[in-house]
Amino acid sequence: MLPSKLPEVGTTIFSQMSALAATHQALNLSQGFPDFPAPEALRQALAKHALEGHNQYAPMAGLPELRDAIARQLARHRNISCNPDTEITVLPGATEAIYCAITACVMPGDEVILLDPCYDSYRPAVLLAGGHPVHVPLSAGDFTPDWGRIEAAISARTTLLVINSPHNPTGAVLTHEDLTILSALVVKHGLLVVSDEVYEYLVYDNHRHHSALQFEALRAATFAVFSFGKTYGVTGWKTGYCVAPPALTAELRKIHQYVCFVAVTPVQQALTDFMAAEPDYPLTLAALYQHKRDLFNSALAHSRFQLRPSAGSYFQLLDYSDISTAADTQLCTQWTREFGVASIPVSVFHQQPPTQNLLRFCFAKRDNVLEQAAEQLCRI
Ligand code: PMP
Ligand code: GLN
Numbered sequence: 001m002l003p004s005k006l007p008e009v010g011t012t013i014f015s016q017m018s019a020l021a022a023t024h025q026a027l028n029l030s031q032g033f034p035d036f037p038a039p040e041a042l043r044q045a046l047a048k049h050a051l052e053g054h055n056q057y058a059p060m061a062g063l064p065e066l067r068d069a070i071a072r073q074l075a076r077h078r079n080i081s082c083n084p085d086t087e088i089t090v091l092p093g094a095t096e097a098i099y100c101a102i103t104a105c106v107m108p109g110d111e112v113i114l115l116d117p118c119y120d121s122y123r124p125a126v127l128l129a130g131g132h133p134v135h136v137p138l139s140a141g142d143f144t145p146d147w148g149r150i151e152a153a154i155s156a157r158t159t160l161l162v163i164n165s166p167h168n169p170t171g172a173v174l175t176h177e178d179l180t181i182l183s184a185l186v187v188k189h190g191l192l193v194v195s196d197e198v199y200e201y202l203v204y205d206n207h208r209h210h211s212a213l214q215f216e217a218l219r220a221a222t223f224a225v226f227s228f229g230k231t232y233g234v235t236g237w238k239t240g241y242c243v244a245p246p247a248l249t250a251e252l253r254k255i256h257q258y259v260c261f262v263a264v265t266p267v268q269q270a271l272t273d274f275m276a277a278e279p280d281y282p283l284t285l286a287a288l289y290q291h292k293r294d295l296f297n298s299a300l301a302h303s304r305f306q307l308r309p310s311a312g313s314y315f316q317l318l319d320y321s322d323i324s325t326a327a328d329t330q331l332c333t334q335w336t337r338e339f340g341v342a343s344i345p346v347s348v349f350h351q352q353p354p355t356q357n358l359l360r361f362c363f364a365k366r367d368n369v370l371e372q373a374a375e376q377l378c379r380i
Helices: 013-023 040-051 064-078 094-105 122-128 147-152 176-189 246-259 265-277 281-299 328-339 367-378
Strands: 088-091 111-116 132-137 158-164 192-196 222-227 240-243 315-319 358-362
Touching (some): 040 265, 064 088, 064 240, 064 265, 088 094, 088 246, 094 158, 094 222, 094 240, 111 122, 122 132, 147 176, 176 192, 281 315, 281 367, 328 358
Parallel strands (some): 111 132, 158 192, 192 222
């Protein structure tokens, strides 16, 4: 028998719930992906580049034209200047970027602080690097970080802290003050940071996205990770990028070149064309998704669920405390079968089982799907 390097791990909850939704022909609000098409010009650009024969390896760090386009976008939307040759790397998805960044930072025995609930790929990446994940809970009510508690968890072995804003699965958004405090902690304790910002453009109401790259001291210690899949609605294209200072980027690339070597060439060309033609397309997303969140939530107003505020991401948490005391893992399966709507149980994002009764619903879906899902959820 082959001993497992990840004995605690099974198939991800996203794969499980999407498969269950398909089996029961349920509306799939579980896995995070849009069910509506990406911009036609972007899809046509991919077809064009594939047909024109751009189908061989790209440069390892990503197409220079795409890295230039990323640098221009960071300058235009965030007032961040960075060198595309030494600070930007294009990878096949944010997941690989996170894996390579964590692998680059963590030596066997190092401790890594993860804030629970947290995205499912962080812990396995730390474990595979021989590190020890130290899980610190976010505040139970609003999922804000308790910086005092986080600092208390830092030891002489702590090398890395992972943050995620806007946050999956809660939709919470870190404030300017949060990142200011984090900057001070990072300097004081000599930490590195992986900042997962894949939902950077999906921020609602009066909230704003603050990138770790906008804080000088923080930026010097940060791998910031982004996903074209989220921003351009093409999760299946599996393309993302990492922005980090030159010394960190050099280590990240050493690993990336042996994990995947390169991202897909015609996808990178299509993204380059679309970013040049529609530089402000990402700024249209907040209004689109806020409309979807509000549509879903208002249709649930008379349900027995309590809505949790979602300031960002494309996820809405529903609290079912008034309906059932059963485990979220049981209810999401049962309600997929009985009421035809698939969701994700929030407990799977926790190391210590939470006291809250929460299910995560993805509202990156067509309006009629959201209305139909809400109608079915109102029957519970
Ligand atoms: N981080 C978070 C918080 C996510 O929700 C996801 C899922 N899309 C990823 C990273 C991975 O993104 P990608 O599909 O580009 O690998
Ligand atoms: N990030 C997506 C989610 O949270 C899923 C990605 C995946 O299936 N690994 O739903």
